[in-house]
Structure formats: structure tokens, C-alpha cells
Amino acid sequence: MTLNKDNSMIKSYDISKEKLENLKRQKSAIQLRKRRIRTGLRLALNILVVLIILLPLLYAVSIAFMPTGELFTTELNLFPKNPTFSNFTDALNNIPLVRFILNSFLVAGCITIGQIITCSLAAFAFSFLNFKAKNVLFMIVMATMMIPGEATIISNYLTVAKMGILDTYAVLIMPSLTSAMGIFLFRQFYMTFPKSLYESAKLDGCTNLRFIVSILMPLTKSAIGAMGVYTFINAWNMYMWPLLVTGSDKMRTVQVGLSMLNSLDSQSIPLTIAGVVMVILPSILIFILGQKQLIKGMFSGAVKG
């Protein structure tokens, strides 16, 4: 019955089929043009905004390639006329930049690895094990996020000064070896992990530690990636703590080491900026490579509400 009815309906519209097609084509042409204009507008707006956002970085790159003479003019000098690498080589020769970069890589690397270990262990306990005061302890961890670094930095400085470990790698690394955010992030991931997998692993005689290392961590790689990228960038960019606890060029990290040069004479501006560009590069590279992981990890349920 219904089929017949449908057929008859189609037939009754048959007459205007050609007209309809024409109308449709016209309409879609208009829409296509509209959409194209919109996309074009969007692209143009984006190009404008991206130029504003990236201006500081582009300008820094441009100055880094500029011969000193070209910088000190009253003319508008957006691009170097005779680009040169000499600022970079000068920077490498005059500043212990390689040492700074190695220090930063070492410190940021240790902090990242350390945080991944401590945070995943704690998060494992909070999501797979049952013990007394579990919720209270977790609340305490969360509450630490409220304490700003400045509320502890003076006492921390006094502590490490008394311990006599100023100006060492240990003092740069130790205070950052765990983070509430990391524990929270990992726990968030572990909560969605099938409990049955843990139980069957236990039945097979797998120890907790082995379960973490060979099952849990490989299966939550994206969380580790997100956390790793975030931690590394933050550690690479650390400023206040290294400023307080390092006293010699041997131990300075990139951010502190470079900013010490900032007060030098204006002739060294291009050299300093060349240094800045070299120092920004690793964090930008890691950001670009890890961006996908970072976004996936940061926003998988953690931010929804």
C-alpha cells in the first residue's frame, strides 16, 4: 500500500523534474560561491591574526639574521637585507650557550622522567588499590595545586642553602620531581582502564610493579606523551627557581643564562636574540611534535566539567 502511494507521489512531481534540477543547480551554485567567499574571508582574517600573534617570533628570527649595522637605523627594517649567520656563531663563541643548553636538556629530561615515574606510581595506587585514607590523601594531593610556587620558594631556598646544595643539578631537579597535575592526569586515564585486565593479570601472578611497567604504561602512552611534552616544556622554560639557586655559568639553564646577558651593551642585541632563537627552537620543536598527544591527553575528559 504505502509503496504504491509513494510511487504515485513521485509521478505527480515528475513534470517539474527538469525545473527542479535547474533550481537545485542554481541554488547550489549560489551556495558554493557563498561558501567560497566565506572560506576566503576566514582565510584572510586568519592570515592577518596569525601575523599579529607570530610577530614577536618572526621579528626575533629576522633580527637574529640581521647584521648589527642594519638593526641600528631609523628606517623600518622588517627583514635583513644581507642575512648573516654570524650572530649565531658569535653567540655560540661568546656565550657558554652549549653548556646552558646541555644543562637545560639534562634538568628538563630528568624532571620529565622523574615526574612520569612518581606520578604514574601514585596514580596507580589511587586508581587500582584500596587502602585507608585513600580519598583523604588524594584530596591532599589536589589541594597542593592551590599553593602558588611563590608561597614556598623562600623557604625552599633557605632549605637548600642550608643543605649546601646550591648551584648543583640536584637542586634544580629535586623540587619538581612530582606534580599534582600529573597524578591527576594519569589517574583520570587509569580510571577508564578496564579493571578486569588488572584482576586477570594479578591472577596470572603478575606483580603490581610488572603490571605498571609492561601493561599499564604501554597502554596509556598518550597520557604519558601529553604529560611528557607539558612537563618538558615547563621545565625547559623554568625561570625563577634556577635564577635563585644557580650561581655560576656551569650550572645555569638556558633561560637564566641568556637573561643575564640582557643587561649587556646594545651592540650585543642581535647576538642575544640569536641565542634566544636557538633556545626557543627545542621547545617549539617538541611542542609541534607532541601537540597532538598533548591536546588528546589534556582534553580527554579532564576539562569537560
Place this chain on the structure above:
Amino acid sequence: MEKKAFPYCYLIPSFLVFCVFLFYPFFKTVYLSLYKTNNMGEAKIFVGLGNYIDLLTSSSFQNSLKVTIIFVVIVVFASMFLGLVTAVLCNKNFPAIRFFSTAYAMPMAIASSSAAMIFNIMLNPSVGIVNKLLNLNVNWLNDTNTALFCVAFLTAWLNSGINFLYFSAGLGNIDETIYERASIDGASSVQQFFFLTLPNLSPILFYTLVVNIIQAFQSFGQIKILTEGGPTESTNVIVYSIYRDAFFNYKFGDAAAQSIILFIIIMIVTLIMFKIEKKGVKY
């Protein structure tokens, strides 16, 4: 017995670090804030709330508070605005969207100190690009009227990257069909933005607001490098004032009291925000 102690073993590494570098120093800071200290930071004379009273009545600290509030308001407003605009621009698909979204998020990878060094050149009165582009002759960082604004703008730029990510995630969560229905009903895109996008974005807007306020209060590197609190204390935000009092004037007790005041301010702001959230934010 062994089994009962077992779970706590996994917490030991984290809690060891928390105890030594967070809980202990936090309580020590509270303790120090109640004392006058010597040059070595040892508590010498108990003064009770004396340090706090001295601070709250000193014109220098009142100035710091005022400067901090202005700074935080500018930073939060500007960085959220930048984040929102860029996120809306990248909301629909278009050619090279991946390049643009990477670029908008990029500032989050940049250190405050590196950025400060770049801005230092950009704002240089004679060779800087800002004066050249705007055809002005302003000594941005040495003028009490502009210095705070410059430092705040730099901070807003730095924070805009992560705001872009937050807002993009928020926009991605909005159901597309409500826009379709709205445009059938004849709503313009401006109306759609204010009556659909913003209300639907409110949970993430709120979260971002809290994070931004907390972050803005703690800005340090850019101020240390660009202005060192000057000119005439016009950029002397609380964090910089703490740094100067502790590590230049060796007034650790005073600095500790300022740290605690900062902690209390951040806590109150956070609590108020969550109170408002319960009433106002639509989920």
C-alpha cells in the same frame, strides 16, 4: 601486615617530594611570616601579625596590590580575548587550518624570559619595531603610564596559546545541529555567537578564567627582565615585591608575609569563582 603497607609504597616517592618541597616550606613560610628574621633567614623576634600589619599599612605594598589587580585584570581579559578570537577563527574547516592552530597555540611553548627579551627589543624606543610601525617615539618600558600595560600585554600573549586550546576544545564540544536550527530560524552569525556559542562555552570559559587568574597572579620572569618593578614601582606586582624583599633586602619575614597574603588572595578568588559557578554556569 606487609600487604597493608603495600599500597602506601607507591605514594612514597610523590609524597616525599611534596613533604620536603611543598608542605614543609609552606608551613615554614607561615612561621617565618610571624617573625622578624636575620640576613640568613633565621627567625629571630616573634612579632605575631606585626609583619602583616606593617605591610597592609605601607603605601609600597598597597601600591603593589593595586598594580597586581590592574595587571591581572588586563592579562586575563586580553589573553582570554585573544584565545577566544583565535579559537573561533579556527572553528570551521578551511585550508591550512593545522598550520594556523599550531601557530595560535605556539605561545604556550615559549618561556616568559625568552619572550621578555624579544619584547625588550621590540619596545626599544630607538630601534624597536613597535615605534617604527606606529610611527611613535614612546619609551614604552620607562614610562609609568605604559610600562604596566606592556608587561601585561606580553603576559597575555604568552597565556593566549593555552587559552586557544581550551576554547577550541570547548567549541568542538558544542553540538553542530543547534547552529543549523538557528540559521533556519534566521539568526545572524553575530546573534549565533552571543546567544548560542558563548552560553554553550560557559563551563570552559569559567574554567579558563580561573586558571588564567591564578596564572596571571604568578607572573614573574617577564617583569624581572623588562622592568624590575619600575619605573617608580609602577610594575611592582606582589610576586616581584616578594622576590625583591627576600633576595635583595633580606627581609625574609616581610617577604614570607607577602607570600601568605598572595596565597590567601588566590584561594579567595578561586573559592568565589566556584561559588559563582554553582549559580551561574549552565551545563
